[in-house]
Amino acid sequence: MDLSFTPAEEEFRRELRAWLGAHIPQEWTRPGFWESVPDDEGFAMRREWEREKALAGFAGIQWPTEYGGRGGTPGMKAIYDEEMVLAHAPRTVNPLGLTFLAPTVMAIGTESQKKEIIGPLLRNEVIWCQGFSEPGAGSDLAALSTRGVRDGDDFVVNGQKVWTTYAVHGDKIFTLVRTQPGSERHRGISMLLIDMHQPGVDARPLKQMSGASEFGEVFFTDARVPASDCLGPIDDGWRTAMRLLSFERGASGTSQYTEFRRQYDEIVEVARTLGRDRDPVVRDRLARVLTELECLRYHAMHVLTQTEQGRDLGFEASMTKLQWSETFQDLWEVFDEVLGDDATLETIDGIDLRALHGQAMWSRSVTIWGGSSQVQRTITAERVLGLPR
Structure with a gap:
């Protein structure tokens, strides 16, 4: 086990620390500040700040440069995580897209998906949600019942997701849908990428006991999704989901x-x-x-x-x-x-x-x-x- 960082990584730390020190307003670090700001206003502030950070080169630290990342080392990513906390930097508004979706798209996405998803995600032009949990499928994710029926080049999706982080602010959602008729458990599931601003998608906030509404529930009613907007092979979404979750864990x-x-x-x-x-x-x-x-x-x-x-x-x-x-x-x-x-x-x-x-x-x-x-x-x-x- 190595407890040290290279000289290049320590230089990155100094550069990042200086940028954060110059771009985080002092009032943002005051205890209780974000709790005193209305949810929508706070989300917009954090979204714009994070966009500026990405444009300054302090996002996608370990991502390849071809995707807009910095091409850094795992040590640089660890330093980034540490310095963000020490500087009391705002929480990301795109955690699911940045941490889980983007690495999965880089690994198994089509060239078109890589081009359309990764850059806009990095710059917070598109906020992504994750649609996994359902009222009857929490820890037992294979029990999901949201279905997608093939209609020409599209899937027509009906069902409900719950505990969806930033559902009311989301632009798109990567979600597990049962697309093979008659399938059960882990078989016949696809991971579809769905536009949340289209007809047939309704996101509703869920208020937590803390008073925040970070989560929401999403209802699909005959929402249409192009079959090309499937991440990984159709009907093999369980394998895609396990790969995606490995980044989370x-x-x-x-x-x-x-x-x-x-x-x-x-x-x-x-x-x-x-x-x-x-x-x-x-x-x-x-x-x-x-x-x-x-x-x-x-x-x-x-x-x-x-x-x-x-x-x-x-x-x-x-x-x-x-x-x-x-x-x-x-x-x-x-x-x-x-x-x-x-x-x-x-x-x-x-x-x-x-x-x-x-x-x-x-x-x-x-x-x-x-x-x-x-x-x-x-x-x-x-x-x-x-x-x-």
């Missing part, structure tokens, strides 16, 4: 560690403000979480080293997803314990808790989406450790 964990460690320090400050840092039980819980965080850091560096050596992580990606999601959840359980009876307060002694409350509520979901912890443990046991079924 296989990140090194560098950005997660950096963000979680900053949040840990904020939770410790709250504990000190409330005098809970003197409670031996709380101190023990904080120490345990800090240990987990440092284990995550070393695992992230291990994965980064493997990636730099050109190794395909394969099913080991499940280990990364399992580790960071469980660590994140443990971190925010400690936060709830620190607050105790003050858990409903928005501020304590001048500390704005709104962002922390939002993260605490969000933490409950991370062991479900992207493959539940139960699924990841099964994959790790069977396909990494070689244990019997």
